[in-house]
Amino acid sequence: xxxxxxxxxxxxxxxxxxxxxxxxxxxxxxxxxxxxxxxxxxxxxxxxxxxxxxxxxxxxxxxxxxxxxxxxxxxxxxxxxxxxxxxxxxxxxxxxxxxxxxxxxxxxxxxxxxxxxxxxxxxxxxxxxxxxxxxxxxxxxxxxxxxxxxxxxxxxxxxxxxxxxxxxxxxxxxxxxxxxxxxxxxxxxxxxxxxxxxxxxxxxxxxxxxxxxxxxxxxxxxxxxxxxxxxxx
Amino acid sequence: xxxxxxxxxxxxxxxxxxxxxxxxxxxxxxxxxxxxxxxxxxxxxxxxxxxxxxxxxxxxxxxxxxxxxxxxxxxxxxxxxxxxxxxxxxxxxxxxxxxxxxxxxxxxxxxxxxxxxxxxxxxxxxxxxxxxxxxxxxxxxxxxxxxxxxxxxxxxxxxxxxxxxxxxxxxxxxxxxxxxxxxxxxxxxxxxxxxxxxxxxxxxxxxxxxxxxxxxxxxxxxxxxxxxxxxxxxxxxxxxxxxxxxxxxxxxxxxxxxxxxxxxxxxxxxxxxxxxxxxxxxxxxxxxxx
Numbered sequence: 399x400x401x402x403x404x405x406x407x408x409x410x411x412x413x414x415x416x417x418x419x420x421x422x423x424x425x426x427x428x429x430x431x432x433x434x435x436x437x438x439x440x441x442x443x444x445x446x447x448x449x450x451x452x453x454x455x456x457x458x459x460x461x462x463x464x465x466x467x468x469x470x471x472x473x474x475x476x477x478x479x480x481x482x483x484x485x486x487x488x489x490x491x492x493x494x495x496x497x498x499x500x501x502x503x504x505x506x507x508x509x510x511x512x513x514x515x516x517x518x519x520x521x522x523x524x525x526x527x528x529x530x531x532x533x534x535x536x537x538x539x540x541x542x543x544x545x546x547x548x549x550x551x552x553x554x555x556x557x558x559x560x561x562x563x564x565x566x567x568x569x570x571x572x573x574x575x576x577x578x579x580x581x582x583x584x585x586x587x588x589x590x591x592x593x594x595x596x597x598x599x600x601x602x603x604x605x606x607x608x609x610x611x612x613x614x615x616x617x618x619x620x621x622x623x624x625x626x627x628x629x630x631x
Numbered sequence: 632x633x634x635x636x637x638x639x640x641x642x643x644x645x646x647x648x649x650x651x652x653x654x655x656x657x658x659x660x661x662x663x664x665x666x667x668x669x670x671x672x673x674x675x676x677x678x679x680x681x682x683x684x685x686x687x688x689x690x691x692x693x694x695x696x697x698x699x700x701x702x703x704x705x706x707x708x709x710x711x712x713x714x715x716x717x718x719x720x721x722x723x724x725x726x727x728x729x730x731x732x733x734x735x736x737x738x739x740x741x742x743x744x745x746x747x748x749x750x751x752x753x754x755x756x757x758x759x760x761x762x763x764x765x766x767x768x769x770x771x772x773x774x775x776x777x778x779x780x781x782x783x784x785x786x787x788x789x790x791x792x793x794x795x796x797x798x799x800x801x802x803x804x805x806x807x808x809x810x811x812x813x814x815x816x817x818x819x820x821x822x823x824x825x826x827x828x829x830x831x832x833x834x835x836x837x838x839x840x841x842x843x844x845x846x847x848x849x850x851x852x853x854x855x856x857x858x859x860x861x862x863x864x865x866x867x868x869x870x871x872x873x874x875x876x877x878x879x880x881x882x883x884x885x886x887x888x889x890x891x892x893x894x895x896x897x898x899x900x901x902x903x904x905x906x907x908x909x910x911x912x913x914x915x916x917x918x919x920x921x
Contacts, residue, residue, distance in 0.1 A: 448809050472812035484807040486800045497800050500793065501812040548811060 399424040399459060399583050400445075400476075400552055406453035407437075407444050414440050416607040417454060422552065427574065427584045429615070431591035431628055432604035438587040439481050441604070442554045445585075446478045447471050459551065473501050475551035479558065481587075483541040487530030491521055494529050494540055498547030507547070514543040517573070535566035542573060552583040559590045571597050591628035595619050603628070633764030638886035639879065640762070644771040644840070646878020647778035648674075651833035652855025653862065653870035654781070655826040661802035661865050662822035665725045669709060669733035671852025672740075673827045676702045677834025678843035679740055682749040691752065699831040705736070706827025707820055715819070733848065740845040751838040774836045781829055782871055789867075798822065802865075861901050863911030872912055877901070 400422040407415040414437045422428045430438050443449035445456060447468035456463040458476055466474065477498075486494050495514055499507045515522035518539045524532060529540055538558055545553055555574065559567040567590065575597045577584050588594035595601050595615045603611040603624060611618065618624050652670055659667040677698050684694025713728050754773050759766045789795040801808040801818040808815050834843065841847070858877045862869025877897055884896040908914065 446810055448806060467814075468809040469812050469814040472810075478810050480806065480810060484804050484810070486803045486807060488803050489796065489799060493796055496793070497796060497808075497813075498811050500797060503793070544811065 400585065401457040402454070404454035405441070405444060405451060405456065407440055407449055408452050414607050415444070418609055420602050420609055420612070422583060422585050425578070425581065425583055426600060427578060427586060427598045429586040429588055429594040429598035429601045430604055431588055431594055431601060434589060436604040437607040438604055439556055442478060442556050442587055445476065445554055472548040476554065477545040477548035477550035478554040479541040479545040479556065481556040481560065483537045485529045485537050485540050485544065487528065489529060490526050491529050491532070491540060492525040494544050495547050498544035501548070510547050510549065514546060518543055535562050535569070538562065538570060550582060552585060553577065555584060555586045557587060557589065559588060559593055567593060591624070634886065636763055636765035638882045640765050640767050640771060642879035642882030643875065644774050644878070645881060646875035647775050648833050648837045649854050649858040649877050650871045650874025651778055651781060651829055652851055653859035653874045654785070654867060655830045656855055656859040657865055657867055657870045658822050658826040662798065662819050663714065664722050665714065665729065666856070667826070668726065668729045668852055669736060670826065670830055670855060671848030672733045672736040673702050673706060673830025674834040674851045675843060675845065675848035676705065676736070676740065677831030678751070678838035678847070679744050679749070679845065681751055681835050681838065682843065683744055685751060691754070695835040698835060699828050702831035703824045703828040706823040710820055710823040733852070737845055737848065744845065746845065748842045748844040750842045751835070753839040768840065770839045774840070777832060777836045781832065782867070785867060857898065857901055860911055861904055863914030866913040869911055869913035
């Protein structure tokens with residue numbers, strides 16, 4: 399579904415992605431784990447088109463995506479729940495969700511919103527409150543729900559567990575697992591390698607702008623190098 | 632009593648114009664964090680182009696419409712050719728660009744439309760109305776009604792339409808706006824067009840009362856900026872409040888003390904308010920939780 403080949407990207411003169419290759423199959427949950435600064439977020443920013451690509455190619459559902467502007471990528475089926483949630487703090491929860499479906503103006507928007515509320519009942523309760531007043535966990539749910547409102551074929555999830563209490567982290571990973579039943583392909587970027595690998599089908603390990611390992615989630619969890627470097631075992 | 636009413640009436644008229652200029656500042660500031668010091672030139676262009684249209688024999692409504700359309704196009708051009716290419720530059724540089732643009736617009740206007748001072752005919756005559764002993768020009772009512780209409784229309788646009796909310800979303804979080812599929816460049820273009828059109832309309836409304844020339848933009852921009860700061864930069868409600876307060880303070884000072892001191896008193900009050908509320912009366916207080 400999503401193929402990334404030799405992807406390079408730079409901030410000014412400093413190259414942070416030195417040729418990343420990865421592949422996400424239809425219906426899979428694939429995770430990219432790695433330490434802070436490995437380039438995981440930059441990779442997702444490139445995929446969403448908000449970070450310039452200086453080399454390589456992104457192919458999504460058979461179409462070249464590298465030159466598609468960011469605002470057209472949702473329509474192609476690629477939505478992102480970004481790092482740090484990035485919700486619209488001065489708009490209500492419901493308005494945030496409506497804007498997630500900005501490119502749509504049909505009756506399905508209402509249904510999708512009802513589905514989002516069914517998935518995250520707390521958001522229904524707070525639908526008329528300003529999103530900036532939600533707790534961290536609620537904001538994270540809102541960010542995921544907003545991305546789902548864009549009807550993605552592939553959802554890019556950046557650090558959904560960051561800064562959350564352990565019980566909420568578990569809840570968020572349950573949500574990721576549940577997405578599989580909705581037929582949504584997921585590319586999940588995480589520093590919490592154990593949590594991510596335990597819900598994913600496959601995984602990649604990123605280090606300083608390169609993919610250094612890849613394999614099924616079970617293989618990676620069992621790999622002594624991964625265990626030592628990222629799982630702390 | 633009739634004196635007070637008289638001062639209030641003229642204060643509201645001038646205040647409505649300041650509020651419209653402040654609103655223009657607010658819209659562009661929200662979309663781009665830029666304080667657009669060419670905002671006063673939009674008001675000047677609205678007045679000057681309609682004057683030229685009327686002088687060329689066009690009926691006033693048509694001349695006004697053309698002035699608003701041309702000014703919007705100039706606003707879009709300002710964004711496309713001056714602000715957009717400098718994207719990524721510090722905000723201070725962008726503000727300096729707008730100051731340069733305002734000098735440029737003033738110069739071109741002087742060459743094309745001349746240095747003269749002009750007035751537009753009043754929309755519905757110059758026969759003053761007498762309200763409780765105060766004398767009100769019909770044009771004052773036009774100005775006030777025009778400002779009210781614009782504020783209501785914008786309020787509906789921002790709260791009732793998806794495009795309006797997309798503009799709010801872009802000003803709140805540009806990255807997230809792009810990620811949900813909003814074309815943030817278009818939002819910028821729209822904001823400049825809207826802001827220029829509002830400025831031009833203010834210019835059309837006020838020119839029958841306040842004669843226009845290529846230079847009137849400077850003082851209007853300063854007053855509108857002061858009003859926007861007083862109300863809280865970025866808040867449309869603040870622009871309205873700040874504009875009206877500034878107009879009323881000027882009119883009351885001019886009436887009861889001396890017209891020499893009207894600017895001094897107004898700016899003194901603004902400074903005092905900003906000492907107490909550094910973000911202005913309706914300034915945003917960040918209430919984000921992490």
